[in-house]
Amino acid sequence: MRFVIVGAGRVGLRTARALRDSGHEVVLIERDPSTVERVRTEGFEVIEGSGSEEADLMETDLETADALGALSGDIGTNFIACMIGKHFGCRTVLRIDEDYREDIYRKYSSDVDEVVYPERLGAIVAKNALLGGNIRAIADIAQNLQLVEYTVTENSPMNGYSLSELELPGDASLLGFGKKDQSIALPSDDYSLEAGDRVVVLADFEALADIQQIIVGDAAPVAVGGA
C-alpha cells in the first residue's frame, strides 16, 4: 500500500520506518528543512512543506495514497491534513496531543477515521516493564476495563488445576490461554494451568489484584528465567 505521513518527527518517522519494513511505500511531508535532509539520508522520499497546505500536500501524490497519517506535533496541522486527505479519498489517522481530546475528535470529525495518542501506548509499555515478567497489560479497553495477560508461576494457587476450575472474581472473563512456549488460543476447559502458561483476562481495574493473586500467586518472582 501507499501511505502519506505528515510530520517526520519522533512519531512520524518511526511510523514510516515500520511501514517501510513491512514492504509499503511511504512519502513524508515535513516543514523543517534540516529534518527533511536528515530523513532523506535514510532513503525516504520527503516533501518539504506544510501538511496543512493543500498545494504542498498534493506533491505527495495524495490521490494515489491509500491512507494519510497526520502525525506531527501540531494538532491544528494534523486536523487540516486529515480534512484534505479525506477529500482525496484517503483513510485518515489523526495524532492528538492530549488524551481528553480523543473523544471529541472521534465524535465530531467525520474526516478522521482513527485517533491515536502515542503517549498512551508508551505508558502501557512502561507499565508492563514496571510490573515485571508475570503480568502484561495488553490494552485499556475503557476507563475501568483492562485486557491483561498473566503468567502462571510455581507459586500460583491454581497451579495444577484445570481451566474449568478457574473462577475469576469480579465478573472477569477468560478470553485466551496459551501453554508455555505456545501461542495464545481460545480457552478450552480441558487445559490444565501450569507454570509458564499464559492466561488472557478482561477485567475491571478493581479485580486485577485479586486475579493476580489467583493466577500468578503471592510474592511472585519477577520474570521466571527460561532456557
Next chain:
Amino acid sequence: MVTAYIMIKAHTGDADRLKEDIAAIEGVVDVAIVAGDVDLIAKAQVDTPAEVKEIAANQIQGVDGVEDTQTYVAMH
C-alpha cells in the same frame, strides 16, 4: 454593543455538555466545537466591556471541565 470571541480550552472530552452549558450563559450568542489548540469558541454580545469580563472570567471559567479561556474583543 460589544462583541467578543472567547477561546476555550477544556480538560474533558465531554464537549456536548460543555457546549450546552456555555450556550446557556446569558450574552453568549453562539458556541462552536473546534479542532486545534482550543476546543470551543464562544461568541458573546453584550452591552458593556465589563459584561464580557463577567462572562469569560466568571461564568465560562466556572463551567466544570473548562481549563482556560482567552478573550478577544472585536473592534468592528
